[in-house]
Amino acid sequence: MMDMTVAPAEQEAGSGGWPWELPAGWCWTYLGELGAWTGGGTPSKANKSFWSNGTVPWVSPKDMKADIIGDTEDKITIDAVENSSAKYVRIASVLMVLRSGILRHSFPVAVTDRIVTLNQDLRALTPFEGIDPTFVARYLKFATKRVLEDCSKDGTTVNSIEVSALERLPFPLAPLPEQHRVVNRLDALFTEISEGEAALAEARKGLETFHRALLKAAVTGELTRDWREKNKPVKTGHDLLARIKAERAAQTSKGRRKRMQDTEPLNTTDLPELPEGWAWALVADVGSVQLGRQRAPQHHQGENMHPYLRVANVFENRIDLNDVKEMNFSPAELETFELTPGDILLNEGQTPDLLGRSAMWRSAERGFCFQNTLLRFRAIEPLEPEFCLLVFRHYLHAKRFKRESQITTNIAHLSSGRFSTIEFPVPPIEEQKEIVRLTQHGLASAADTRILLDSQLSDAARLHQAILKSAFEGTLVPQDPADEPASVVLAHLKAAPSRATIPRRGRKRAVRE
Structure with missing residues (x-):
């Protein structure tokens, strides 16, 4: 583990090369200092006993589509864990995809809600006690652009993240109680935004339905039913x-x-x-x-x-x-x-x-x-x-x-x-012209509405990022002077790091813990 270098907010202001100034009680550190790191592995596919009737979740990039990782598409057996490079990863660990084509534009991050194993394209960070894993995951979502720009490997056929560069990613750490307040506030705000995004997406689906229905009405005569009653064709x-x-x-x-x-x-x-x-x-x-x-x-x-x-x-x-x-x-x-x-x-x-x-x-x-x-x-x-x-x-x-x-x-x-x-x-030719006029008017109105909806969806995405920015600059929730400073917490944790992995033959005991 790298040397525990922290920059308390009161020492950091305006100096030290950190990304921005933090409130009192916060401190800058590095992602690699927040906990223990674990890699993954793939048990042999040739050994059916490793995969048949498996019960242990085995996380791969295709599972990293949600904020919380529980069940997975693939599962392996306990025998596979005990006799391969796969390792158990504890509950409340932060999972990151480090090798996948998706890294061209995204950095998938999730938190485990149960004991899992990983394939070799993922890495797990099990935070020390005193560090909220969801707080860490939210920051990584916020820092996606920086991670992809500063930590990507050059010259690889598949997009990859350099682990050592990722571990050097600056991290703004808040006191633990404030971490919880930040996470709770983010959850509440993002729930509201998600509901709005769902409504916008549903409205956009409605436009697509209208688009298809209008075209059908146009070419079946339904659109000009009233027009025909007043305009008998010559x-x-x-x-x-x-x-x-x-x-x-x-x-x-x-x-x-x-x-x-x-x-x-x-x-x-x-x-x-x-x-x-x-x-x-x-x-x-x-x-x-x-x-x-x-x-x-x-x-x-x-x-x-x-x-x-x-x-x-x-x-x-x-x-x-x-x-x-x-x-x-x-x-x-x-x-x-x-x-x-x-x-x-x-x-x-x-x-x-x-x-x-x-x-x-x-x-x-x-x-x-x-x-x-x-x-x-x-x-x-x-x-x-x-x-x-x-x-x-x-x-x-x-x-x-x-x-x-x-x-x-x-x-x-x-x-x-x-x-x-x-x-x-x-x-009739005159009705064709009327059909074209009515349809083009309807489709143009729908296109204007679609542009508005897409703009609102883009605004929601920008709002998402603005909220995260506020959270990690320390302005989203109020500070409490009674909270133990983050720098003190880190100093205590250095002497007693937690374990990231579970002994291969100690899973039952670990689950009871």
């Missing part, structure tokens, strides 16, 4: 389909569009009934479908390099151009794959629940193309592209695309052929 969805068919035939005869392959007529037997004036069609009946250009080494350079979009660029109703790659497109290929305003891009290859995620290309910038991880849908006039996007967004949330998927190695694919034969609701 031309129906069937009339619109006939016009689209004529437009397609005219473009084909002029050579402006390839002749579409005939598709099977749509069977509407199992489809929901549409409002009066609406019609069912196939996706292929109302627009052209094109799979993007495949990447290949010969396209990585050339005279006609153009930016192209891929799955990583297309989110729901949003295209991200921060990471756009280029490949060579001949003039003929550019004519086929170039995007124009109103084109809708859908994820062709994705995880099953995100298959068909879609967004509209709205930019007038020329020369952008798309890769074969995306499908392009181009609506035939006079169909409203914005309405088409609403249909596809609803199908995403309703898992309609998922039902048409073909899954390979955990990636689902939506082929152009399967996509083309999906049913598509066609309202």
Whole structure:
């Protein structure tokens, strides 16, 4: 154990290199001086007697999701503890993850409420008598940023904390009674904050439900039920389909569009009934479908390099151009794959629940193309592209695309052929415009509310940290001059440190203690 170096508040003020000035009765020390440290170990997985019907909690990083560690996903046997590197760790010890990818952004800390063992990626600090383990754990939560910046190992494949650096972490120690007052006050305040955060999270879930419900109402006609009663269409969805068919035939005869392959007529037997004036069609009946250009080494350079979009660029109703790659497109290929305003891009290859995620290309910038991880849908006039996007967004949330998927190695694919034969609701053109107007207004209001909720959640996180800062600067609760100073407590403890681990064959006795 390092030399017991403490800085009583009255000696420390304005000097000594400690992080901040402390109130009377407090003192600076180091984390390594607060108790005894214990490492962990993993009993051999090959020995079934170490793991079968185990009763001893064995803590690993995956268990470190709560402030209190009791039960664990894995348990080992007493035989495993007695015949491996695993050690018993006492109740009221502070556990820390010292090796895990999670250390890129978090420093998991928890307190034990029973005797446990650890795997080798954790370390336990069993505080001396006179030091509240929850007080220690709360400070480590507050000091997460400093721990990750100052104590992380360099050059390791897995993020790791240097134990010796962690033991040198400055620690503001309060008198024991004040430690208890701080912990109790933090518990009360954090309970209030948690209740507020839960309410905000529930409200955000409600927005997601509203989002899905609004899209469904939009494409089933429920959203415009009242509008239809006051606005009888001059031309129906069937009339619109006939016009689209004529437009397609005219473009084909002029050579402006390839002749579409005939598709099977749509069977509407199992489809929901549409409002009066609406019609069912196939996706292929109302627009052209094109799979993007495949990447290949010969396209990585050339005279006609153009930016192209891929799955990583297309989110729901949003295209991200921060990471756009280029490949060579001949003039003929550019004519086929170039995007124009109103084109809708859908994820062709994705995880099953995100298959068909879609967004509209709205930019007038020329020369952008798309890769074969995306499908392009181009609506035939006079169909409203914005309405088409609403249909596809609803199908995403309703898992309609998922039902048409073909899954390979955990990636689902939506082929152009399967996509083309999906049913598509066609309202009269004026109703399409009203649906788009109402839906965009509703979604914009929901987006504004979501921003407000996210801001409030961020405020709650900042409040959490501000409260911890106040606690460990000694301003959260009042000081009591009658409390024994922390420096005196540490001096007494140096002579009689407590034990961190329990003898391997003394567990029953330890439990009785």
